[in-house]
Amino acid sequence: MGIDEIIELSSYQDEWKDIYDQEKKKLEPVFAKQAVEFAHIGSTSVEGMTAKPIVDILIGLKELHIDEQTDRQLVALQYESMGEAGVPGRIHYRKRIGQKINLQITVWDSAIWRDNLLFRDYLRTHPEQANAYAQAKRNTLASGINTLLKYSDEKSGTIAELLKQAREWAKL
Template structure:
C-alpha cells in the first residue's frame, strides 16, 4: 500500500456532484453521528476546474479517534487507511474503483476544515483564480510531474497563495 500514485488531470465533469452525493450517503451510514458534517472539496467541487478524476470528501468529526466499526466498514468498502499520511490532524483514506475518492477526516471547524472550505468557496466565487489554478495544474502535468507526491509539492506554493487570498477575502466580507 503505497501512498504515491500516478496522476493526471481532466476537464471538469458535471457528474462529480452526483458521485459525491451518492458516496456521502454511504459515508453518513458508516460514520453515523460521528460525522458532524461531510463536504465535497478540492478541485472536483469547483465547477469548471481541471482536476484529478478523484472526488475529495472532507469529513468533520469531533474526535479523530474513530470507532473500530467505522474503520472496519471503510475497509469493507475498499477504502485504504493511510493514517495521518504526513499531515498531522488529518486521517487520510482512499478508494480507487469505478469512481475514485479521497477522504480527509478532520476536526470539524478546526484548521484543516476551515482552510479547505475557505479555499473551495473562494475558488467557487473567483473563477479567474480557479482558471489560474487550472493552468498551473495543466502546466505541471505538461512538465512531466505525474506522481501524486511530486504534483502536490509542485502546487503547494500556489495553494498557499490561494489560501492567503481566501482568508483575506473571508475577513473582508
C-alpha cells in the same frame, strides 16, 4: 499500496456532484455517531475546474478518532487507510476500485476543516483565480511531473498563495 500514485487531469465533469452525493449516502451510516458534517472539497467541487478525477470528501468529526468498527466498515466499502498521509490532524482514506474517492477526516471546525472550505469557496467565487490554479496544475503535469507527491509538492506554493488570498477575501 503507498500514497504515491500516477496522476492525470480531467476537464470538469458534472457527474462529480452526483458521485459525492451517492458516496455521502453510503458514508453517513458509517459515521452516524461521530460526524458533524460532510463537504465536497477539492477541485472536483469547483464547477468548471480542471481536476484529478478523484472526488474529495471532507468529513468533520466531533473528535479525531476512527475505531475498529468504523475502519472495518470503510474497508468493506473498498477504502484503504493511508493514516495522516503527511498532514497532522487529518486521517486519510482512499478508494481506487471503481470510482476514485479520497476521504479527508478531521475535527469539525478545525483549521484543516475551515481552510479546505475557505479554499473551495474562494475558487468557486473567483473564476480568474480558479483558472490560474487550473493552468498551474496543467503546467506541472506538462513539465513531466506526474506522480502525486511531486505534483502536490510542486503546486504547494500556488495553494499557499491562493489560501492567503482567500483569507484576505474572507475578512471582507
